[in-house]
Amino acid sequence: MKIVHKIEEVKACIKEWRKEGLSIGFVPTMGYLHEGHESLIKRAMENDRVVVSIFVNPMQFGPKEDLASYPRDLERDSSRCMENGADLIFHPNPEEMYKEDFYTYVDMSVLTEELCGLSRPLHFRGVCTVVLKLFNIVTPDRAYFGEKDAQQLAVIKRMVTDLNVNVEIIGCPIIRESDGLAMSSRNSYLSEAERKAALILYNSIKLGKQMMKEGERDAAVLVSAMKVFIQKEPLAKIDYVKAVDAMTMRQAEKLNGTVLIAMAVYIGKTRLIDNFTFKCEEGG
Ligand code: AMP
Numbered sequence: 543m544k545i546v547h548k549i550e551e552v553k554a555c556i557k558e559w560r561k562e563g564l565s566i567g568f569v570p571t572m573g574y575l576h577e578g579h580e581s582l583i584k585r586a587m588e589n590d591r592v593v594v595s596i597f598v599n600p601m602q603f604g605p606k607e608d609l610a611s612y613p614r615d616l617e618r619d620s621s622r623c624m625e626n627g628a629d630l631i632f633h634p635n636p637e638e639m640y641k642e643d644f645y646t647y648v649d650m651s652v653l654t655e656e657l658c659g660l661s662r663p664l665h666f667r668g669v670c671t672v673v674l675k676l677f678n679i680v681t682p683d684r685a686y687f688g689e690k691d692a693q694q695l696a697v698i699k700r701m702v703t704d705l706n707v708n709v710e711i712i713g714c715p716i717i718r719e720s721d722g723l724a725m726s727s728r729n730s731y732l733s734e735a736e737r738k739a740a741l742i743l744y745n746s747i748k749l750g751k752q753m754m755k756e757g758e759r760d761a762a763v764l765v766s767a768m769k770v771f772i773q774k775e776p777l778a779k780i781d782y783v784k785a786v787d788a789m790t791m792r793q794a795e796k797l798n799g800t801v802l803i804a805m806a807v808y809i810g811k812t813r814l815i816d817n818f819t820f821k822c823e824e825g826g
Contacts, residue, residue: 543624545616545631549639549679552593552632556681564590568682568709570673572598573633574613574727575622578717582686583626585714593680594623595632597639602668613730632680639675647671653700653791657693657804658815661781669694670701677702677709684710688717690724692802692817693791716816718744724816731812739777740809743816746771746783750803754820759797761785772807781806781813788819798822 546552559566567589569582573596586592596619603609616633623631648670653659659666677685687695699711717725722744723737732740746768758764768783786793788800797820804817 543620543628543630545620545633547633547635547638549634552630552679555630556593559591565684566590566680566682567592568676568680568685569594569628570676570685570687571596572612572727573619574615574730575619576717576725576727576729578688578690578725580622580626581717582688582714583623583628585712586684586686587627589682589684591629592627593630593632593682594628595634595676595680597632597634597672597676599639599668599672600636601640601671602665604662604664607662608728608731611731613727632676639672648674648701648705650697650701650704653693653697656786656791656793657782657784658806659693659791661806666694666697670697673698674701674705674707677707682709684712686712686714688715689713689817689819690716690726691815692788692804692819696789696791696802722748724814726814728812728814732809736777736810736812739775740812740814742772742775742778742809743805743807743814746805747803747816747818751818751820754797754801754803754822759822761793761795761797764797764803768803768805772805777809779808781808783807 567586569586571579598612600609647667649667654666695713702711723740749771750768753764765783765785772778772780783805785797785801785803788802801820806813806815
C-alpha cells in the first residue's frame with residue numbers, strides 16, 4: 543500500500559492500473575477511521591484496486607465548526623487501510639487541493655435545502671466541490687458512501703446524475719457500536735457521561751421505526767414523539783429531527799413512498815447525526 547500527498551502521484555498510479563485494465567474503487571473520508579469507514583473499504587474490495595482519500599476538507603466546515611479540532615491520526619488510519627486491503631491512500635494538504643486562485647464551486651438546490659443543509663449553509667457546496675475534484679483525480683469506476691450521511695449520499699448521487707459523472711455511487715449501511723450508537727469520528731469528543739447520553743439518538747430511532755411499523759403516517763406526530771423522547775435527555779439539544787422524501791429531501795406532511803427520518807442532535811458541544819429510511823407500503 544502506498545501513501546501519496548500529491549495529485550500528480552495519484553494520477554500516475556491510476557494510469558498504471560488503467561494500462562493493466564484494472565477496475566478502481568474509491569472511498570472518500572476525512573480520516574480517523576473506524577469500522578464504518580472500514581465497511582466501505584471492504585465493500586470496495588469488489589474492485590481490483592482500492593483508493594482511500596483522507597482529507598479534512600476545510601471548505602465543508604462553517605466558521606464556528608470543528609475544523610481545527612477534528613481528530614487526525616494518519617498512522618492509525620494507514621494501518622486500518624492496509625489491514626482492509628486498500629492499495630493507495632491519498633492524503634493531500636489543503637494547499638494541494640485549493641490553490642490560491644481557486645474560484646469554482648459545485649452548488650446544488652432542492653436536496654440541500656433541508657436537514658444538514660439548513661443548519662450548515664455552505665456545507666454541501668464544500669462536499670460537492672471536493673468530491674467532484676476527487677472523482678476527477680481518482681477517476682474511479684465505483685465510489686462508496688455511508689448511509690450514515692444520508693443527505694450527503696443523496697446529494698452525491700444527484701450530482702453524478704446531473705453532471706454526467708462517470709462513476710457508480712454505492713451506498714453502504716450504517717455501522718453501529720454494540721449498544722447502537724452510530725460510529726463517527728466525532729464520537730471521540732464525547733465524555734463518559736456524554737457517550738451514555740448519545741444513545742438517545744439510536745433509542746429515538748427505535749421509537750420512530752416502531753411507530754412507522756405500527757402505521758403512523760403523520761410526519762408531525764412522528765417527529766414530535768421523537769423530539770419529546772430526545773428532550774428527556776438533559777445533555778441533548780436538538781438541531782433538527784425531520785421526515786423527508788428520501789430522494790428529494792423535501793418535507794411531507796403525510797408519509798408515503800420511501801421516507802428518510804433524519805436527525806442532528808448536540809450532545810454537549812458535539813453534533814451527532816443519525817437516521818433511518820422507511821419504505822411505506824403502497825397506499826399506506
Ligand atoms: P467521514 O470521514 O465522516 O467524512 O466519512 C467518510 C465516509 O464514511 C462517508 O461516506 C460516511 O457516510 C461513511 N461513514 C461514516 N460513519 C459511518 C458509519 N457509522 N457507518 C457507515 N458509513 C459511515
